[in-house]
Amino acid sequence: MFYLLSLFYYFYFSIIGIYIIFLPKVLNDVGYSAGEIGIIFAAAPLIRFILPFLFIKGLQLNTKIFNASLLLVIFSALSFYLSLEHFYFLLLCNIALGVGLALVLPYVELISLDSLGKERYGKVRLFGSLGFIIVALVLVKFLSCAYVALDFLFVVTLLMSAVAYFVQKESRKKECKEPEVYHNDISLLKDYKLWLGLLLMQTSFGSFYNFFTIYETDRGISMDMTIYLWSFGVIVEVAMLFFQGRFLRGNLLTVLQVTVFATAIRWFLVFLYPVDLGVLFFAQSLHALSFALFHSAAISYLFLHYKHKSLAQQFFSGISYGLGGLSGALIAGFVYEHYPDYLFLSSSAIALMALLMITLYKKSSNNPL
Numbered sequence: 001m002f003y004l005l006s007l008f009y010y011f012y013f014s015i016i017g018i019y020i021i022f023l024p025k026v027l028n029d030v031g032y033s034a035g036e037i038g039i040i041f042a043a044a045p046l047i048r049f050i051l052p053f054l055f056i057k058g059l060q061l062n063t064k065i066f067n068a069s070l071l072l073v074i075f076s077a078l079s080f081y082l083s084l085e086h087f088y089f090l091l092l093c094n095i096a097l098g099v100g101l102a103l104v105l106p107y108v109e110l111i112s113l114d115s116l117g118k119e120r121y122g123k124v125r126l127f128g129s130l131g132f133i134i135v136a137l138v139l140v141k142f143l144s145c146a147y148v149a150l151d152f153l154f155v156v157t158l159l160m161s162a163v164a165y166f167v168q169k170e171s172r173k174k175e176c177k178e179p180e181v182y183h184n185d186i187s188l189l190k191d192y193k194l195w196l197g198l199l200l201m202q203t204s205f206g207s208f209y210n211f212f213t214i215y216e217t218d219r220g221i222s223m224d225m226t227i228y229l230w231s232f233g234v235i236v237e238v239a240m241l242f243f244q245g246r247f248l249r250g251n252l253l254t255v256l257q258v259t260v261f262a263t264a265i266r267w268f269l270v271f272l273y274p275v276d277l278g279v280l281f282f283a284q285s286l287h288a289l290s291f292a293l294f295h296s297a298a299i300s301y302l303f304l305h306y307k308h309k310s311l312a313q314q315f316f317s318g319i320s321y322g323l324g325g326l327s328g329a330l331i332a333g334f335v336y337e338h339y340p341d342y343l344f345l346s347s348s349a350i351a352l353m354a355l356l357m358i359t360l361y362k363k364s365s366n367n368p369l
Helices: 002-030 034-054 063-083 087-116 118-142 146-175 192-203 206-218 223-249 252-272 277-285 287-305 309-338 340-364
Strands: none
Touching: 002 034, 002 087, 002 118, 002 146, 034 087, 034 309, 063 087, 063 146, 087 118, 087 146, 087 287, 087 309, 118 146, 118 223, 118 287, 192 252, 192 309, 192 340, 206 223, 206 252, 206 309, 206 340, 223 252, 223 277, 223 287, 252 277, 252 287, 252 340, 277 287, 287 309, 309 340
């Protein structure tokens, strides 16, 4: 199972790499305006946020829905060939791809945590980070036209779907039952401090994911050096995912507090020293905490805290990476347009608000996790 899960994460996040790094450029080269590209790429995080609410009334993320989502992902990737030059058709295909991917990952995350445990989870998840950066380094050498990116997307989607199918079959063989049998025990209102903290944490990343390259190159850092900064962040992320098991043995809420505080420091350093390479590389080293360890601690806490484990993972994906990603992009866009020098100061402030929410939740929680 370890090797199957490693392959799944490798191919899944290779898809994300193609989608995030290359598809915006592809659409721009085809002739889409910035506004149209923004609408197309805003659809996926919005769908990611909405989707868990469709399951909250008792609908289960089971084997049938999982397999259907794999077929949906394959069909969507194939449909990109036909829809590339038709805005509304492309938007529809992008939404379908977002639905499929948003269903696939929480299901496999649940299998990973259930079969490997929180301490070994990072050692399979690191293959996702490797897939993300390797596909970027490979595809950039072959991207001669728009359809090359679509070829990569379709082939990697097929590979991911095949591996995911075998992961599901192997899991079913071992468990002999559906992995999720509980009724919904998740109350967003009751645990609003926790969920708001997770939301704000990802919102703070809006400046980094959407504007870090522009921010640094506008201030005189070369494009090559900016890519080195990105790559260094992935390297420390992989290292943390490999060694993080020992950090997840303690109180997971304390781990979340530490990682969110490190994130606030990270953004504040980028604000204070936007062209100091020594400080920038140190700030990027904090990606090990602010992304890798935070992600693992968050999904591990939700896995242990709630009985309806698959729905908890869906809500984490939807609220954090869905709504958080969407709000982070919108806020960062507004700040960078009107107050560009304060972009990462605003991110630091948002991360501090996330820290406050998680701290308040920890004080009010009787859960010792």
